[in-house]
Amino acid sequence: QSALTQPASVSGSPGQSITISCTGTSSDVGAYNxxxxxxxxxxKAPNLMIYDVSNRxxxxxxxxxxxxxxxxxxxxxxxxxxxxEADYYCCSFASTSTYVFGTGTKVTVL
Amino acid sequence: xVQLVQSGAEVxxxxxxxxxxxxxxxxxxxxxxxxxxxWVRQAPGQGLEWVGVVNTRGGSISYAQEFQGRxxxxxxxxxxTAYMELSSLRSEDTAVYYCARGGGSGEHLDYWGQGTxxxxxx
Numbered sequence: 001q002s003a004l005t006q007p008a009s010v011s012g013s014p015g016q017s018i019t020i021s022c023t024g025t026s027s028d029v030g031a032y033n034x035x036x037x038x039x040x041x042x043x044k045a046p047n048l049m050i051y052d053v054s055n056r057x058x059x060x061x062x063x064x065x066x067x068x069x070x071x072x073x074x075x076x077x078x079x080x081x082x083x084x085e086a087d088y089y090c091c092s093f094a095s096t097s098t099y100v101f102g103t104g105t106k107v108t109v110l
Numbered sequence: 111x112v113q114l115v116q117s118g119a120e121v122x123x124x125x126x127x128x129x130x131x132x133x134x135x136x137x138x139x140x141x142x143x144x145x146x147x148x149w150v151r152q153a154p155g156q157g158l159e160w161v162g163v164v165n166t167r168g169g170s171i172s173y174a175q176e177f178q179g180r181x182x183x184x185x186x187x188x189x190x191t192a193y194m195e196l197s198s199l200r201s202e203d204t205a206v207y208y209c210a211r212g213g214g215s216g217e218h219l220d221y222w223g224q225g226t227x228x229x230x231x232x
Binding site: 001003032034036038040045046047048051052057087089091093096097098099100101102103104 | 148150157158159160162163172173174175208210213214217218219220222223224225
């Protein structure tokens with residue numbers, strides 16, 4: 001199972017919106033609505049930000065939103081803030097009853 | 111509140127095995143939801159890699175293909191502890207290993223342990 005493809009880095013100024021893409025195949029992202037997104041600050045464990053493509057866990061800011069079209073899922077961060085600077089990973093359930101993570105995206109707030 | 115507490119750092123020689131534990135608190139291993147425990151690893155400076163998942167109610171497992179034959183995931187419902195054992199260790203297995211609860215019906219990882227650093231070095 002190959003890793004899902006994410007851009008290595010995305011940047012934006014405070015207050016702007018950015019979108020991170022996550023491209024998979026018809027056996028993972030394209031087949032199931034089980035895409036989740038995780039935020040990871042340096043030296044910390046990942047934190048769930050979005051699950052089932054577009055659902056936000058309680059406590060996660062509504063500035064984070066998720067969507068999916070075909071084999072590509074996306075995470076949008078609106079009103080970018082300094083605290084959003086972190087690594088972001090997508091994850092999808094796959095047809096072999098396994099899971100696959102994305103390659104990861106480093107978000108920089110300019 | 112839900113907490114996952116993992117065992118401490120390990121240093122192993124190539125060819126050895128390591129067993130990492132993950133003790134859960136704040137929920138039931140045998141509840142009708144949230145009954146999966148995933149294991150994820152992260153090599154130094156690298157991304158997240160899914161290793162496998164164990165059903166904490168019935169014990170069924172699913173492993174990533176690249177770990178088949180080398181990894182064993184188990185659980186002890188009496189102590190709400192999950193275990194991951196990795197054998198035939200090589201230097202490339204040096205990583206932080208995380209346990210993470212499968213939320214809802216298991217398809218997302220809603221609570222994570224603090225991570226266990228496993229170093230493989232001769």
